[in-house]
Amino acid sequence: xxxxxxxxxxxxxxxxxxxxxxxxxxxxxxxxxxxxxxxxxxxxxxxxxxxxxxxxxxxxxxxxxxxxxxxxxxxxxxxxxxxxxxxxxxxxxxxxxxxxxxxxxxxxxxxxxxxxxxxxxxxxxxxxxxxxxxxxxxxxxxxxxxxxxxxxxxxxxxxxxxxxxxxxxxxxxxxxxxxxxxxxxxxxxxxxxxxxxxxxxxxxxxxxxx
Amino acid sequence: xxxxxxxxxxxxxxxxxxxxxxxxxxxxxxxxxxxxxxxxxxxxxxxxxxxxxxxxxxxxxxxxxxxxxxxxxxxxxxxxxxxxxxxxxxxxxxxxxxxxxxxxxxxxxxxxxxxxxxx
Numbered sequence: 530x531x532x533x534x535x536x537x538x539x540x541x542x543x544x545x546x547x548x549x550x551x552x553x554x555x556x557x558x559x560x561x562x563x564x565x566x567x568x569x570x571x572x573x574x575x576x577x578x579x580x581x582x583x584x585x586x587x588x589x590x591x592x593x594x595x596x597x598x599x600x601x602x603x604x605x606x607x608x609x610x611x612x613x614x615x616x617x618x619x620x621x622x623x624x625x626x627x628x629x630x631x632x633x634x635x636x637x638x639x640x641x642x643x644x645x646x647x648x649x650x651x652x653x654x655x656x657x658x659x660x661x662x663x664x665x666x667x668x669x670x671x672x673x674x675x676x677x678x679x680x681x682x683x684x685x686x687x688x689x690x691x692x693x694x695x696x697x698x699x700x701x702x703x704x705x706x707x708x709x710x711x712x713x714x715x716x717x718x719x720x721x722x723x724x725x726x727x728x729x730x731x732x733x734x735x736x737x738x739x
Numbered sequence: 740x741x742x743x744x745x746x747x748x749x750x751x752x753x754x755x756x757x758x759x760x761x762x763x764x765x766x767x768x769x770x771x772x773x774x775x776x777x778x779x780x781x782x783x784x785x786x787x788x789x790x791x792x793x794x795x796x797x798x799x800x801x802x803x804x805x806x807x808x809x810x811x812x813x814x815x816x817x818x819x820x821x822x823x824x825x826x827x828x829x830x831x832x833x834x835x836x837x838x839x840x841x842x843x844x845x846x847x848x849x850x851x852x853x854x855x856x857x858x
Contacts, residue, residue, distance in 0.1 A: 594808035661817030
């Protein structure tokens with residue numbers, strides 16, 4: 530058990546523990562936070578295998594953006610977070626399937642890479658990755674920019690209604706004094722609960738444009 | 740190369756031990772004398788009367804996170820390009836220029852659609 534193995538054991542315990550807490554947690558928010566910890570642990574595994582660029586990209590992209598988006602999505606949609614939101618009917622089947630998958634995967638990995646000592650792993654550094662992307666895989670790289678373009682346009686289209694609105698709603702109630710406002714085309718109702726009292730009864734509250 | 744990251748691991752272990760140790764010691768050593776007055780409003784004030792239906796979580800925070808993700812991935816690709824910049828020559832410069840130009844189009848669209856407006 531070298532120092533390398535000891536560090537890997539530490540990182541693996543942290544990652545495995547966080548992953549276990551992710552799937553067994555009863556609060557959805559806690560599960561998302563444990564998922565962020567698991568992804569950070571995976572970055573630690575990359576570091577143990579000497580892939581420093583991959584570890585930093587994992588931290589920046591997964592923990593810094595994906596997990597954050599997860600959490601923000603939970604908050605924006607006001608998803609049910611507590612115990613009543615858990616669906617517990619298929620737990621036995623899920624446990625059987627995931628257990629089988631775990632056994633098969635670990636058997637395959639140990640059979641393929643069990644002979645390689647972790648201390649001898651020399652993965653590509655950032656230089657080799659750079660050469661691979663920009664000298665050999667040029668077209669996928671440019672197509673990736675199109676993908677990011679599509680994602681950005683999609684995000685803006687979905688989240689903004691029109692320029693100037695932030696999507697923040699507040700419930701406003703108009704207080705009507707007098708008759709109902711006229712339904713002729715062009716008459717816009719103002720959310721003017723504070724000015725309704727100043728108008729004589731019977732006059733509709735007209736907007737700035739008719 | 741790997742030994743350079745050892746101080747970071749040590750920092751994590753120390754920080755976790757310090758935070759966890761503080762909580763542990765305070766729970767063991769601190770006296771326990773609960774009093775309902777301690778749970779009331781600090782210094783002065785009224786207790787809240789009813790649960791107010793708060794406004795929805797504004798979506799502009801989600802927009803910030805989403806835009807950060809897109810441009811962050813762009814930055815992540817600039818890093819390895821910068822490392823091998825000299826060997827790639829003009830072709831590499833053209834590649835990255837095209838990449839940034841396509842995302843620049845997305846940026847101009849975002850500005851025009853008010854994606855950078857806070858309110």
